[in-house]
Amino acid sequence: MTRLQRCFLPAAAAVFALASMTAGRTASAQDVLMEHNDLARTGANLNETILNTTTVSSGKFGKLWTLYADGQVVAQPLYVSNLRVDTSGNTGAPLVRGTFNAVIVATMHNTVYVYDADKENRGPDSRTIPLWGTWLGPPRPGGKDIDMWSTNDPEWGILSTPVVSQDKSTLFVVAWHNDGPAGFAFRLHALNLTNGTHRQPPVQIGPSSADPSRPCVPENVFNPCQHKQRPAVLLADGVIYVGFGGDGNRGALFAFDAGTLAQRAFWSSTPTGKDGGLWQSGQGLAVDAAGSLYLMTGNGSFDANTGGQNFGSSFVKLRLQGGSFAVEDYFTPCNVNFLNTNDLDLGSSGPLLVPDTPARIVGGGKEGVLYVVSLDNMGKFAGSTDPDCRNNNIVQQVSAFAQVHGHWGNIHGSPVYWKGPDVARVYSWGENNPLKAYKFAAGQFQETASPKQSAFRPPLGMPGGMLSISADGAKAGSGIVWAVVPFNGDANQQRGVHGIVLALDAEDVSRTLWTSEQVAGRDQLGLFAKFTPPTVANGKIFVATYGDDEPLQVYAPPVRPTQFPANYYVAVFGMQAAPVVAATVVDQDKDDVALVRATTGPLILDMSKCTPLGAESVECTDALSQTAGAPSFHHVIMAANQNLSTCKLVRVTAAAKNAALPTAAGIGFWSTQALGGNTAAENAGRLIAKDQLKQSGSATLKDGSPATLYDFVGVADCLIESGGPITRLFKPYMEFDGANGTVFRNWDLSSNYQISPDVNQIDRSAAILQQ
Numbered sequence: 001m002t003r004l005q006r007c008f009l010p011a012a013a014a015v016f017a018l019a020s021m022t023a024g025r026t027a028s029a030q031d032v033l034m035e036h037n038d039l040a041r042t043g044a045n046l047n048e049t050i051l052n053t054t055t056v057s058s059g060k061f062g063k064l065w066t067l068y069a070d071g072q073v074v075a076q077p078l079y080v081s082n083l084r085v086d087t088s089g090n091t092g093a094p095l096v097r098g099t100f101n102a103v104i105v106a107t108m109h110n111t112v113y114v115y116d117a118d119k120e121n122r123g124p125d126s127r128t129i130p131l132w133g134t135w136l137g138p139p140r141p142g143g144k145d146i147d148m149w150s151t152n153d154p155e156w157g158i159l160s161t162p163v164v165s166q167d168k169s170t171l172f173v174v175a176w177h178n179d180g181p182a183g184f185a186f187r188l189h190a191l192n193l194t195n196g197t198h199r200q201p202p203v204q205i206g207p208s209s210a211d212p213s214r215p216c217v218p219e220n221v222f223n224p225c226q227h228k229q230r231p232a233v234l235l236a237d238g239v240i241y242v243g244f245g246g247d248g249n250r251g252a253l254f255a256f257d258a259g260t261l262a263q264r265a266f267w268s269s270t271p272t273g274k275d276g277g278l279w280q281s282g283q284g285l286a287v288d289a290a291g292s293l294y295l296m297t298g299n300g301s302f303d304a305n306t307g308g309q310n311f312g313s314s315f316v317k318l319r320l321q322g323g324s325f326a327v328e329d330y331f332t333p334c335n336v337n338f339l340n341t342n343d344l345d346l347g348s349s350g351p352l353l354v355p356d357t358p359a360r361i362v363g364g365g366k367e368g369v370l371y372v373v374s375l376d377n378m379g380k381f382a383g384s385t386d387p388d389c390r391n392n393n394i395v396q397q398v399s400a401f402a403q404v405h406g407h408w409g410n411i412h413g414s415p416v417y418w419k420g421p422d423v424a425r426v427y428s429w430g431e432n433n434p435l436k437a438y439k440f441a442a443g444q445f446q447e448t449a450s451p452k453q454s455a456f457r458p459p460l461g462m463p464g465g466m467l468s469i470s471a472d473g474a475k476a477g478s479g480i481v482w483a484v485v486p487f488n489g490d491a492n493q494q495r496g497v498h499g500i501v502l503a504l505d506a507e508d509v510s511r512t513l514w515t516s517e518q519v520a521g522r523d524q525l526g527l528f529a530k531f532t533p534p535t536v537a538n539g540k541i542f543v544a545t546y547g548d549d550e551p552l553q554v555y556a557p558p559v560r561p562t563q564f565p566a567n568y569y570v571a572v573f574g575m576q577a578a579p580v581v582a583a584t585v586v587d588q589d590k591d592d593v594a595l596v597r598a599t600t601g602p603l604i605l606d607m608s609k610c611t612p613l614g615a616e617s618v619e620c621t622d623a624l625s626q627t628a629g630a631p632s633f634h635h636v637i638m639a640a641n642q643n644l645s646t647c648k649l650v651r652v653t654a655a656a657k658n659a660a661l662p663t664a665a666g667i668g669f670w671s672t673q674a675l676g677g678n679t680a681a682e683n684a685g686r687l688i689a690k691d692q693l694k695q696s697g698s699a700t701l702k703d704g705s706p707a708t709l710y711d712f713v714g715v716a717d718c719l720i721e722s723g724g725p726i727t728r729l730f731k732p733y734m735e736f737d738g739a740n741g742t743v744f745r746n747w748d749l750s751s752n753y754q755i756s757p758d759v760n761q762i763d764r765s766a767a768i769l770q771q
Contacts, residue, residue, distance in 0.1 A: 030537040031168070032079040035161035035232030036414065036468070039287040040353035043416030043533060044469035050539030050575065051470055052478045053511075056503045058518040062576050064540070065120040066569035068127040071109030071139075072152060073529055073544035074282070075161040076232070077570050078104040079117060079537035080168050083193060085131050090195040093132050094673070094726070095639070097617070100131060103535070103542055104164070105570050110136040110157035110175045112191060117540065117572075124670045124731075127567075132196040136189055138178040142560070146226055146246065149493045150555040151530065154564065161232035161282065163240075165258070169193055172240050172258070174205065174229050183210030184224045188242065188261055203261040205242060205254055218248035219274045222266075227252060228277075230531075231350070232284030237291055239264060239320060245277020245347075251297050253278060255320055267318065267325035269311050273301020275340075276312035281412040281463065282531040283350025288359070288375060292328055293318040296347035296363050299340045302332055305381040313339050313346040315363060315373055331371070331378040331394055338387040339367060350414040356424060358443040360395065362417075368401035368409030368430050372444050396444045401430030405460060409433050412463035412531060413483075418506055421476040425506070429465030429483060433457065437481075437509045452509050454483075456502060461490025463530055469506060470536040479506030480513065482534045484525070484543055487517070489552050491530050495561055496552035499528030501543055501573065516573070525571055540574040590746030591701075592660040592734040593667055595753055596709065596769065598762040600648040603715060604628075612640070621686070624713060630694040633712040633730060634671035635684040646725060647718040650755050654732050655699055655707040655768055660746070664734050666690050667710060668745070671730040674754075687735055688712070700770045707769075716755040727756035 036043040055061065083102040087093040101117040113130040115121070123129045139157030147153060162173035171191045179185055185208040190199045206222040207214040216225030222244065231243035235258060244252040251269030256262065270276035277298040286294040300312025304327075314332040318325050333339060339346060346365035354360040359375035372395040373379060379393035391397050401409025409430035416427050417440070426445070429435040435454035439446040458464065465485040472478035481504040489497035501523075505511040516523040527546035535542040547565025555561055605627055610618035620636040633652060656667060668687035697709040716728035731752050736744040753762055765771075 030079065031081050031164075032535050032537050033164035033166070033168070034078070034235070035076050035282065035284045036416070036533060039236060040355050041283060041286045041350060041414060042352065042355060042469070043414070043467055044418050044471065045536045046471050046473050048470035048478070048536060048539070049472050051480060051536070052472065053480065053505050053513055054477065055575065056480060056513045058514055060576055061503075061514055062519060062573060063516070063523045064572045064574045065122070065128065066571050067103065067105055067113070067115050069105055069107045069113065069568040069570060070111050071107040071155060071157065071568055072546045073105060073107055073568065073570055074152070074159050074532060075106040075544070076282070076532050077535045077542040077544060078162065078164055079535055079542070080104065080164060080193065081538070083114070083168060085114070085194060087132050087195040090132065090197045093196060096131050097639070101538060102131065103570070104162065104171065106158040106162055106173060107568070108139060108152065108155055108157045108159070110139045110177070112136070112158070112162070112171065112173060112196070114193070114196065117538070124672070134191060134196040136173075136175045136177070136187075136202075140176040140178050140184050144557050144560070146228065148557060150560045151491065151495055153561055160229050161284065163233045163235045164193065165235065170199060172233055172235060174233055174242055176229065179208065181210070183208045185209065186224055186229055188240065188256055190261060200261060203256070203263075206252075219250060221250060221268055221271070222252045223249050228279065230279040230282050231295075232282060234284045234287070236287045236293075241285055241293065243278035243285065243295065245279035245298055247277075248275065249277060250274065251276040251278040251300065253295070253325065255325070265320055265324050269297045269316070270301045271309050273303070273310035273312065276300025276310065278347065280347055280350035281414065283414040286351045286353045286361070288353060291319065293320075294351045294353065294361055296349070296351055296365070298345035298347040299343060302336050304330060304332070305383070312336070313365075315346075315351065315361065315371070315378060317375075317378060329378040330380060331373050332381040333371070334382055334384040334389040334391050335387045336381075336383070339365070344408065349411045352415045352417060352426070354417055354426070354440065356419065360443050362415050362426055364400065364411040364415070364428065364430075366408055366410040368399065368403070368411060370398045370400045370411070370415070370428060370438075370445070372396040398438070398445055398448045400428060400436055401433040404432035407432050407460060410462060410464060413466040413533065416467045416469050416481075418469045418471055418479055419474055420471070420479050420507055421474050422507065427467055427469070427481055427506075427509070429467060429485065431458065431462050431464035432460055433464070435465055435481070435483060435504065435509055437506075454502070454504055454509050455512055456485075456515070458485040458487070459489060461486065462492035466531065466533040468533045468536050471506065476507070480504065481506050481509055482536055482541060484528070484532070484534055486528050491528050493554050494552055495555060496550045497528045499525045499545070501525055501534065501541070523573070526569070527565060540572055543571045543573065545569055545571060584742045586738070586742060586744045588744060588746050589749055590734070591657070591749055592664075592746040593654055593656045593732050594748050594764070594768050595732060595750065595762065596653045596655050596765050598650060598652045598753065598755055600650055600716065600755060600760045603644055603647040603649040605644060607638070607642070607644070610638070624715065628713040630711040630713045631688045631692055632686065633669040633688070633714050633732075634686060636715055637684070638718070642718060644718070648716050648755070648760070650714040650716050650728060652712040652714065652730070653696060653709055654712065655701065655709055656734060657701070658706045658708055660734055661690070661708065663736060664690065665737050666735055667693060667732060668735050669712070669730050669732050671714065671728065673726045673728055685730065702768060702770060704770075717757055725757050727754055729754045
């Protein structure tokens with residue numbers, strides 16, 4: 001339907017919400033409050049009781065819906081169970097009240113959305129509507145200086161996965177800002193998860209790019225022009241840790257007080273050298289029980305073995321002590337010079353702290369080698385000129401992913417861990433290779449020559465697989481490895497690479513349970529999000545994408561793309577409803593029904609006759625229809641304590657062609673409400689069946705067609721708490737039932753109508769009817 005106008009704001013001011021409602025939830029807490037689930041970065045949700053190796057199959061499991069985004073999603077979606085939402089304290093957002101299982105989506109356009117995780121909430125243009133959304137400001141524009149192949153064009157905003165406080169009250173997120181003449185800057189934001197407002201003003205991280213004392217040149221201590229904030233934001237013991245990397249830039253780590261956002265400390269991985277970026281393909285720093293931090297650095301200067309302060313291509317153990325960081329220990333591979341020379345970053349993936357004894361850290365980089373390091377004695381450095389040297393100063397190293405046709409088996413997706421009913425396993429998926437599952441016992445890998453492998457191998461190219469685990473504790477048959485990998489290209493150099501989601505039996509990864517390509521028409525993912533693992537919670541999988549589709553193409557410098565996806569989103573997968581086939585809705589522009597007039601008057605409504613929806617909301621649709629003597633064209637949902645003094649009754653008359661009525665199911669309306677231009681609700685319109693229509697006369701249309709006039713009622717102009725009057729938007733259609741479950745909706749040819757304090761009547765009778 002081409003004439004139905006979008007009821008969303010432009011992406012630059014995207015703040016949407018649902019109508020006032022209360023939604024109860026009883027699901028047990030399965031929160032994913034940080035990247036890869038926990039401070040050890042195991043990637044495992046061990047409270048999953050719905051998804052298992054029996055229930056996940058193409059006949060039972062698939063795509064449910066998508067969550068709208070206004071740009072690429074690089075950050076891992078987060079999941080917050082039983083989140084209390086009340087936007088009455090946010091004057092820029094329509095009223096939403098209730099308790100929801102919620103999913104958090106952050107975009108490269110610098111927007112944070114909080115969605116109902118259990119309900120699609122599709123709007124009139126098929127986009128899902130969030131509980132609330134907050135735009136943090138203009139993002140940094142893309143460019144070849146930070147994106148050689150333009151895979152993340154056109155903009156860079158929120159790169160890293162945010163983190164939620166343990167009390168589920170605050171979201172900490174870092175955004176890359178374009179301040180115009182003032183230059184580029186990174187800021188740390190603390191958002192109130194209840195309503196999307198800032199708990200306090202955001203703080204700038206380091207200097208701006210306009211600071212003349214810190215010019216925008218490579219190898220600056222901190223460079224807001226080119227540094228990238230890829231590692232997931234970390235919250236531990238009341239401190240926020242924010243890491244930076246990027247080609248030609250030193251690794252940088254900031255610490256901020258979580259309560260005040262005041263900077264506590266700064267550390268550079270190569271203060272007197274170069275490079276050594278902290279990127280870890282988006283994985284966050286890990287934290288042990290004693291509060292020590294663990295990170296992995298990229299290619300860069302190394303001289304720590306001779307008393308220097310440079311830790312390129314290293315595992316590093318840090319501790320925040322007062323106002324500074326102290327290096328407690330480290331491990332640097334014996335062939336560090338070879339790694340640096342051949343761009344084989346150790347820090348291309350992040351650290352996994354194995355939650356078992358003896359204490360171990362596991363990680364690997366672009367060489368395709370997995371290292372097992374003791375937390376108590378990391379091994380430091382024992383150098384060699386042999387590129388194939390063995391690191392006898394650590395627990396173990398395994399050449400996990402071989403070169404294929406001259407391409408290294410880079411590890412980007414960080415390893416994940418599950419201790420099942422038989423044995424513990426570490427799972428990793430390097431590029432150009434299948435996934436491998438290594439048994440892990442007595443603090444090291446077992447049977448390294450013959451690990452179980454996936455049947456699927458991605459196409460040649462970066463970046464391998466991004467992994468998560470779901471299981472019901474250690475219960476047999478409950479463990480699933482969820483992986484997202486490229487399906488048709490090299491996501492490092494090509495745009496338009498599609499992804500595939502796979503579910504593998506965690507006890508035997510050679511057994512594929514399901515993929516998003518088995519029933520492609522229903523389940524296809526869309527464009528692959530390069531370093532983003534899936535989120536598993538409460539029977540659903542939330543998978544980030546770079547959008548729906550665009551041509552598969554390389555944009556070698558200096559060429560940049562001009563064509564972008566039509567839709568950006570997070571895909572939601574879960575158990576399919578029992579064999580109920582959703583109707584196929586075909587929207588058409590027709591003249592079967594047209595608005596004639598709309599007028600407003602005093603609202604008389606006995607709210608004691610409304611139906612309670614919970615402690616805070618009531619359903620008044622039937623009560624209004626009975627009082628006003630005509631069917632309501634929208635669902636009338638109000639706050640239980642709503643002051644009706646400003647509310648207006650809207651009376652609508654529509655003309656329906658007599659020739660169309662005999663085969664029609666009824667007359668319906670799309671309807672929503674808005675505050676200050678922001679849409680406030682999902683589609684709250686209704687279909688009124690023919691036998692419930694209120695006829696008010698007959699007429700002749702301009703083209704000579706006989707028609708019948710029907711009356712409808714609605715509500716507009718109610719004031720909401722901490723806000724203003726609500727505008728009512730609406731548009732009629734006539735609905736027909738077709739074959740094979742198809743539904744046809746023939747829409748009024750005009751654009752959306754609205755009633756507001758400034759528009760209290762509409763009269764189109766002269767344009768529609770013969771006089």
